[in-house]
Amino acid sequence: MKTILKTLAAALAVVAVPAAAQTVNAGKYQVIIGDCEGCHGKDLAGGVELQTPFGKLVSSNITPDKDTGIGNYSAEDFKQAMTKGVAPGGKRLYPAMPYPYYAHLDDRSLTDMWNYLKTVKPVKKSINVNQLRFPYNLRIGMLGWNAMFFHPKPIVQDPAKSAAWNRGAYLVNGPAHCGACHAPKNMFGADKSTALTGTSLQGWFASDLTGDRHAGLGAWSVADIVEYLGTGRSNRSMASGPMAEVVEYSTSQMSNADLTAIAVYLKDLPPSRGNGGAATGVDVQMKAGAVAYDISCAACHGRDGKGSAIFPPLAGNANITQVRADTIVRMVLAGGKAVATPTAPTGPGMPSLGWRLNNDQVANILTYVRNNWGNQAPAVSPETVGRIRGSLRSGS
Amino acid sequence: MQHPSRALSRRSLLASAAAMAVLAGSADGKSLSGTVPWSPFAGEPPRPVNPLGWYFFNPGEAATIEAIVDRFIPGDHLSPGGKACGCAVYIDRQLAGAFGQASRLYMKGPFMPGLPTQGFQGDLTPAGRYRLGLRALADYTNTTYKKDFRALTAEQQDEVLAGLDGGKITLKLKPGFSSKEFFELMLQNTMEGFFADPLYGGNKNMASWKMIGFPGARYDYRDHIDKHNQPYPNGPVSIYGQV
Numbered sequence: 001m002k003t004i005l006k007t008l009a010a011a012l013a014v015v016a017v018p019a020a021a022q023t024v025n026a027g028k029y030q031v032i033i034g035d036c037e038g039c040h041g042k043d044l045a046g047g048v049e050l051q052t053p054f055g056k057l058v059s060s061n062i063t064p065d066k067d068t069g070i071g072n073y074s075a076e077d078f079k080q081a082m083t084k085g086v087a088p089g090g091k092r093l094y095p096a097m098p099y100p101y102y103a104h105l106d107d108r109s110l111t112d113m114w115n116y117l118k119t120v121k122p123v124k125k126s127i128n129v130n131q132l133r134f135p136y137n138l139r140i141g142m143l144g145w146n147a148m149f150f151h152p153k154p155i156v157q158d159p160a161k162s163a164a165w166n167r168g169a170y171l172v173n174g175p176a177h178c179g180a181c182h183a184p185k186n187m188f189g190a191d192k193s194t195a196l197t198g199t200s201l202q203g204w205f206a207s208d209l210t211g212d213r214h215a216g217l218g219a220w221s222v223a224d225i226v227e228y229l230g231t232g233r234s235n236r237s238m239a240s241g242p243m244a245e246v247v248e249y250s251t252s253q254m255s256n257a258d259l260t261a262i263a264v265y266l267k268d269l270p271p272s273r274g275n276g277g278a279a280t281g282v283d284v285q286m287k288a289g290a291v292a293y294d295i296s297c298a299a300c301h302g303r304d305g306k307g308s309a310i311f312p313p314l315a316g317n318a319n320i321t322q323v324r325a326d327t328i329v330r331m332v333l334a335g336g337k338a339v340a341t342p343t344a345p346t347g348p349g350m351p352s353l354g355w356r357l358n359n360d361q362v363a364n365i366l367t368y369v370r371n372n373w374g375n376q377a378p379a380v381s382p383e384t385v386g387r388i389r390g391s392l393r394s395g396s
Numbered sequence: 397m398q399h400p401s402r403a404l405s406r407r408s409l410l411a412s413a414a415a416m417a418v419l420a421g422s423a424d425g426k427s428l429s430g431t432v433p434w435s436p437f438a439g440e441p442p443r444p445v446n447p448l449g450w451y452f453f454n455p456g457e458a459a460t461i462e463a464i465v466d467r468f469i470p471g472d473h474l475s476p477g478g479k480a481c482g483c484a485v486y487i488d489r490q491l492a493g494a495f496g497q498a499s500r501l502y503m504k505g506p507f508m509p510g511l512p513t514q515g516f517q518g519d520l521t522p523a524g525r526y527r528l529g530l531r532a533l534a535d536y537t538n539t540t541y542k543k544d545f546r547a548l549t550a551e552q553q554d555e556v557l558a559g560l561d562g563g564k565i566t567l568k569l570k571p572g573f574s575s576k577e578f579f580e581l582m583l584q585n586t587m588e589g590f591f592a593d594p595l596y597g598g599n600k601n602m603a604s605w606k607m608i609g610f611p612g613a614r615y616d617y618r619d620h621i622d623k624h625n626q627p628y629p630n631g632p633v634s635i636y637g638q639v
Contacts, residue, residue: 295633299616334436347431355441356637392436 020115027116030109033175033258034102035250036062042249045069045123050096051202053189055132057096065122078114079107085146092142094132095150095189103152104174149190161268164257168265171258172196176250178262181206181242197272198322203391204241205326207318208272214321214376215275217266225263226256232339237319238312238348241327244339252341275323279371279379289368292361296353297369305373310348312338315373325366325380329388332362354392359385444595444636447485451492452523456544457530461487461582463546467553468586475607476600478586486589486598487526487582496523507572518572522581529578532567593635605632 031037039059040046046061063069070078077088085099086092093099105113130137155173157166172178183191184199198208198215210216217225220236228234229251232244239247251259279285294303300311307313314320319327330336333354340347357365359382366385370377450458465478465487475481490496498521510517520528533556537545541552548556559565560579567575589598591605593613599605605612612632620628633639 291639292637295614295637295639303619335434335438337431337434340431345431349432349434352437352439354437355439356635361637 023112023115024119025116026109027112027114030105030113030175031116032250032253033171034113035176035246037249038245039096043123044117044120045125046127046129047125052096052132054136057094058127058129058131060127060129061123061125062117063120063123063125064118065124068124068126069122070117071122075111075114078117079110082110082113083152085142085150092139092146094130094139094142095145098177098180100150100152100191101174101177101180103150104155104170109175145188145190149186149188162264164261164264165268167258168261168263171262172265176262178209182209195272196266196269198324200324200326202242203326203330203388205322205324206242207322207327208275209266210269210272211267212271212274215272215318215323216269217318218271219316220267220318222260222263222267225266226259229254229259229262230256230341231344232341232347233312233344235313237317238338240331240336240338244337247339247341252339252343275321275376276378278376279367282367282371282379285364285367285379286371288361289364289366290372292357292365293368296357297365300350305369305375310346314369315375317375321370321375321377323378325370325377325384326388328366328369329362329380329385330392332357332366333385333389334392354389359383359389442593442595442635445485445489445597447482447597450488452488452496452526453484453491456534457526458484458488459546460530460533460544463548463553464557464582465586465589467550467557468583469590470550475603478590480600481590481603482594482598482600483586483589486592486596487585489597490585490588491523491526496526497521509572516573516577516581518570520570520573525573525578525581528569528573529567529581532569533578536565536567594638595635602632602634602638 036044039048039050040062041048041059044062045065046059048059050057050059061069064071066072073081073088080086080088081093081097082099082105083103085095085097130139135141155170158169161169179191179196181201182196182198183193184195184197185201186192196209198206200206208216211218213219220228220234224234224236228237228239229247232239232247232252251262297314301307301314302311305313305315322328331350333352335352336350338346338348353362362385363380363382366380369375370380453461462479462484465483467478469475469478469481469483471477471480478484494500503519503521505519507517507519516525533545537543537548537556541548545553545556556565557579560567560575563576565575567578569575569578589596590603592598594600594602602612604610609628610632611628611630613635614630614633617628620626631639
């Protein structure tokens with residue numbers, strides 16, 4: 001009996017993690033959920049440029065360096081910055097730092113996060129954060145912005161829904177800040193609503209995540225979403241561009257339970273107003289598109305649009321049928337690169353076809369792809385392709 | 397009883413296995429991760445030539461070359477002629493570029509006669525050979541027929557070309573550059589222009605590919621792999637996706 005107890009005690013000693021290490025580990029997971037690396041860099045020392053409609057912002061150094069980082073913050077300073085958007089000394093943060101979302105973090109998570117950030121290797125790196133145009137470069141303006149748009153309402157738990165749904169609602173609308181990209185913005189850069197109906201940003205279209213069959217994730221299963229977030233790919237699509245970074249730094253490191261929670265919640269979102277429906281009166285475009293698709297796209301994506309393990313399908317791929325075609329036009333013109341994760345390490349690339357296809361051809365192909373194999377979405381015009389080609393060339 | 401040497405060999409086998417284990421343990425096993433680098437708009441696509449005007453030939457030379465490529469590839473029921481297919485444009489752009497300057501070749505002396513398999517060994521670049529050759533050809537036809545080559549009848553033009561090829565006509569060229577070599581250079585470049593991708597200026601509308609049933613820059617035949625003894629139904633595609 002004694003021996004058994006001894007063995008048990010020994011086993012417990014091995015399993016038990018000191019409380020300090022526990023909070024640090026929990027904090028690290030909070031940093032993953034919050035995708036801090038996505039903006040502040042892998043070493044969290046900042047310097048990542050963010051193009052906004054108001055000019056350039058550069059992410060700050062959040063390592064515990066005393067001169068250039070947040071080494072002089074107190075736990076309370078950190079909480080104020082995270083949940084109120086106010087740094088020590090009353091400096092107003094710009095909402096590119098998604099404090100409207102982090103405001104939903106509970107005290108425990110914030111404490112864990114802070115405890116973890118204190119253990120990160122300090123990096124001495126001075127950042128000129130504010131490179132916005134006048135008058136946006138005046139931080140005082142954020143007072144007004146906050147007064148108008150920053151009214152964090154607590155995320156209400158819905159007892160009628162499952163625990164997973166409630167956890168998903170918290171993650172999506174809170175720390176994982178999906179709406180920062182996927183919610184439409186008003187002219188002040190604030191979320192118009194919390195509805196994740198998709199929006200254009202940084203030359204990409206952050207997809208509609210609602211239940212609409214074509215514009216959103218209506219055709220995706222919970223398993224499709226979990227696989228997509230966890231590995232960067234599913235039988236529906238592949239993550240590239242800004243979402244590739246989210247997958248790399250955040251979702252691919254989340255627990256399966258949390259990914260499932262996000263998927264369960266997203267699958268329950270009411271459908272958006274859709275993408276405007278199938279293109280009509282485009283017989284000529286469709287015919288020309290079919291020929292051009294056959295020549296330039298079919299070898300990888302297949303004549304049936306089903307793709308393969310390393311080539312994303314185009315049939316039933318929500319990125320193809322978004323209301324706006326920014327992402328797919330860009331993909332054809334400049335090429336693309338899928339994220340590589342430990343479970344899906346290939347990270348296949350798509351070559352640039354902008355040298356080979358003119359605006360009409362790209363428009364034809366995309367109109368065809370958006371309205372074939374069960375896909376339905378408005379036509380893409382050569383003018384749209386031309387506009388995007390111009391903006392990609394000028395690097396914005 | 398066990399043979400001593402055998403026991404020994406068994407022991408040494410075990411010893412070496414142990415040594416192997418140690419070695420394997422200390423060997424650096426590495427797993428590489430990460431992806432291949434990628435950047436937007438990557439690739440160095442060939443640039444299509446401008447189809448208008450002449451970059452190397454003067455108007456007289458251009459007219460002569462157009463007449464010559466039309467005799468090498470006369471328009472008939474199989475395909476349009478060499479001129480209509482842009483072979484002269486192809487040659488002009490090649491001579492105006494790196495090929496014309498022989499920029500890929502060592503072009504300093506000494507210049508020694510080579511074997512037939514070694515190609516041209518003289519000091520003239522392809523551009524220089526065309527310039528000299530076309531002037532000598534103009535001299536020859538004006539002396540013999542009192543006309544430029546392009547003004548000769550098709551039969552006379554064939555006569556002249558056959559004469560260059562067969563050694564019956566000797567143009568005033570340079571030592572180390574024979575009339576036959578000039579003929580072969582033009583024939584070779586005309587064929588290149590006729591069969592190369594249209595982006596280089598010749599093979600207009602992929603006429604030659606349609607003639608021989610070459611599908612061009614298509615790259616996916618999976619739908620046809622099992623269709624044995626059936627002709628491939630699709631027409632050619634150019635590098636720039638023209639059909």
